[in-house]
Amino acid sequence: MALTISYIIIAIYSISLLLIFFYSLAQLNLLVNYLSQKRKNQTAPKFNLLDPKEIPFVTIQLPVYNEEYVMERLLENIAKIEYPKSKLEIQVLDDSTDDSVAVTAQRISELQETGLDIQHIRRTDRTGFKAGALKEGLKIAKGEFIAIFDADFMPSSDWLKKTVIYFKDPEIGVVQTRWGHLNRDYSTLTKIQAFALDAHFTLEQVGRNAKGHFINFNGTAGIWRKETILDAGNWEGDTLTEDLDLSYRAQLKNWKFKYLEDVETPAELPVVISAARSQQFRWNKGGAENFRKTVWSVITAKNIPFKTKFHGVMHLLNSSMFLCVFTVALLSIPMLYIKNMYGHLAWVFEATSFFILSTIILFICYWFTYKSVQGSSFDNFVDYIKLFFTFFSVALGFSLHNSIAVLEGHMGKRSEFVRTPKFNINNLTQSWKGNKYLAKKLSPNMVLEFALMLYFLFGMYSAVPLNDFGLFPFHFMLFLGFSFVFFKSLTARA
DSSP: OHHHHHHHHHHHHHHHHHHHHHHHHHHHHHHHHHHHHHTSOOOOOOOOTTSGGGOOOEEEEEEESSOTTTHHHHHHHHTTOOSOGGGEEEEEEEOOOSTHHHHHHHHHHHHHTTTOOEEEEEOSSOTTHHHHHHHHHHHHOOOSEEEEOOTTBOOOTTHHHHHGGGGGSTTEEEEEEEEEETTTTSOHHHHHHHHHHHHIIIIIHHHHHHTTOOOOOOSSSEEEEHHHHHHTTOOOOSSSOHHHHHHHHHHHTTOEEEEEEEEEEEEOOOOSHHHHHHHHHHHHHHHHHHHHHHHHHHHHOSSSOHHHHHHHHHHHTGGGHHHHHHHHHHHHHHHHHHHHHOGGGHHHHHHHGGGHHHHHHHHHHHHHHHHHHHOOOHHHHHHHHHHHHHHHHHHHHTHHHHHHHHHHHHHTOOOOOOOOOOOOOOSTTOOOTTOTTSOOSOOTHHHHHHHHHHHHHHHHHHHHHHTOOTTHHHHHHHHHHHHHHHHHHHHOOO
């Protein structure tokens, strides 16, 4: 019986490692695409904005919900956008239920007096959440193109001039820009979030876009052709990542996406772990929901090549990798004891040790994305090594939380769209303490995260009597990761 259970554990462990390895190979392929794209001299048809006949009408949509701390900054920044006023309208899609509504209305009234075409659009209920607000605004939008910014984003004044020009190509349905980070160096938490996002916005977005594979509109800091939104079926609120959903439906309809790595749109990263938790949960559950909703359409599509299908499936499975990582972590300690008890299975452990190559591949891939943003000096490489293993450890610490999100997504469990609270924090001297939007309740997952912290401490201890230190570094990073997530969650209260 014990041997049978051991075989089951080995099988699940090995399959999870294999899936992680396939994911790392997909990332390596994206790196090759990324590097080859960087060497190309790209040309594309563009609108001539010096010719009044070529200037298209643009609607900027600002979906907001209880954003007291950043509304004034958002409206002041958007008002600075350089574009002919006769060809620009701004929709503030305000679903707020707090005191920010009156302040927003007053500021919008002041901007209207300057001649800016800006509307304060309110709904009686939040049906569809963000997707519902965008859909509602689209009904009356005058623009041929729809730019979207979340409340914490600060596009440069020439942002529209850098993006809308690419829509001269009638096949382009979306132009997406790279996210920047206003508060990258605020804390360890913001540094690792910036690190992960930089990898997505360089390696993944460029790597996929370079070969015509599916990418996603990132919910903000991008601009849609209105016709594309309508042709793809409009915004739908049945997943927590409506941006990924509409992106795939549009690309399945043969619309092309244009990604601009060189156009940076800075935004604020969550500075407290409860905010990061809610954001991670939404993104990872939404990814799994979209896999459930869309993957069959991708697999059976007759208008896309096999390699695009493969990368599409891997893209939709991105968040599910947390489930594989958590499974490997959880089973790694039983595997340690199985190795000690059954000597005839030693070959299995020699074979699975090959999969350390997955970590090496990701280390290489992330270095190229890191140096594209931070530079390639020796000091930056040393900083990168420290940041990579910090990121890796904290990502492991989030694996339980994110795995629960993924399981809920795959099982079709519905949940409310929980927006990430904003703080208007740009420098190290500012504090998030007292933010009224922060969750006051402790996450119930924290009990399990504390237990897992002790579990992996036991895994480190087990290496001593078993005289097997092969998994000790892995268990050490798991211990550090769960400790970080648990203690930050315990102490970071408003």
